[in-house]
Amino acid sequence: SQTIHQWPATLVQPVGSPLSLECTVEGTSNPNLYWYRQAAGRGLQLLFYSVGIGQISSEVPQNLSASRPQDRQFILSSKKLLLSDSGFYLCAWSVVLNTEAFFGQGTRLTVV
Amino acid sequence: AQTVTQSQPEMSVQEAETVTLSCTYDTSENNYYLFWYKQPPSRQMILVIRQEAYKQQNATENRFSVNFQKAAKSFSLKISDSQLGDTAMYFCAFMPDSNYQLIWGAGTKLIIKP
Numbered sequence: 001s002q003t004i005h006q007w008p009a010t011l012v013q014p015v016g017s018p019l020s021l022e023c024t025v026e027g028t029s030n031p032n033l034y035w036y037r038q039a040a041g042r043g044l045q046l047l048f049y050s051v052g053i054g055q056i057s058s059e060v061p062q063n064l065s066a067s068r069p070q071d072r073q074f075i076l077s078s079k080k081l082l083l084s085d086s087g088f089y090l091c092a093w094s095v096v097l098n099t100e101a102f103f104g105q106g107t108r109l110t111v112v
Numbered sequence: 113a114q115t116v117t118q119s120q121p122e123m124s125v126q127e128a129e130t131v132t133l134s135c136t137y138d139t140s141e142n143n144y145y146l147f148w149y150k151q152p153p154s155r156q157m158i159l160v161i162r163q164e165a166y167k168q169q170n171a172t173e174n175r176f177s178v179n180f181q182k183a184a185k186s187f188s189l190k191i192s193d194s195q196l197g198d199t200a201m202y203f204c205a206f207m208p209d210s211n212y213q214l215i216w217g218a219g220t221k222l223i224i225k226p
Contacts (some may be wrong), residue, residue, distance in 0.1 A: 042218060042219070043203060043216040044203070046213060046214070049213065088155060090157060099145075099162075101159075102159070103156065103157035106155045106156070106157075
């Protein structure tokens with residue numbers, strides 16, 4: 001069966017520090033991978049998606065970047081965090097070209 | 113632009129009652145998928161039910177069922193015999209066949225009271 005792992009679960013970082021959130025998927029090959037951000041009490045905003053290794057599409061301009069160094073690994077990064085980067089970040093995967101997305105457990109990021 | 117609207121920010125019902133959450137969407141696409149996701153306090157996002165637009169029959173999953181009205185672009189979720197564990201945020205989502213990216217509503221907070 002397929003599983004998705006996302007870590008860390010919580011993170012407190014000072015303004016200006018770097019960020020690296022990691023997500024890995026097991027049990028499937030060539031998944032679509034997604035990073036979402038969810039503001040408190042709000043819906044999900046798609047940040048990045050990837051349909052293959054090294055292929056990253058960005059949905060909104062921002063202080064963040066994403067990379068996919070391996071087929072089932074998706075990394076969300078920032079060189080210098082801003083206060084506005086605080087939020088709940090969710091990684092997800094889906095079967096290529098179809099179906100629903102399956103989510104990781106999320107990372108609550110607080111920038112102080 | 114494709115949008116998803118959930119007009120009920122919050123709802124509460126008594127345990128064992130039936131509740132319906134509304135969702136409307138706007139698209140010019142003919143082929144797409146619709147989903148309801150549940151996000152309990154743990155923040156884990158869990159798929160509740162999905163519907164393919166080309167299917168006329170409404171999807172059902174145990175106590176959860178949908179009323180899909182394609183012409184009206186409406187996709188409501190009905191929860192029968194509600195349980196305390198159903199307390200969560202519920203998100204409606206739309207995926208066009210053309211690019212397979214999920215478009216999300218703002219969510220409805222559902223509280224089941226004992």
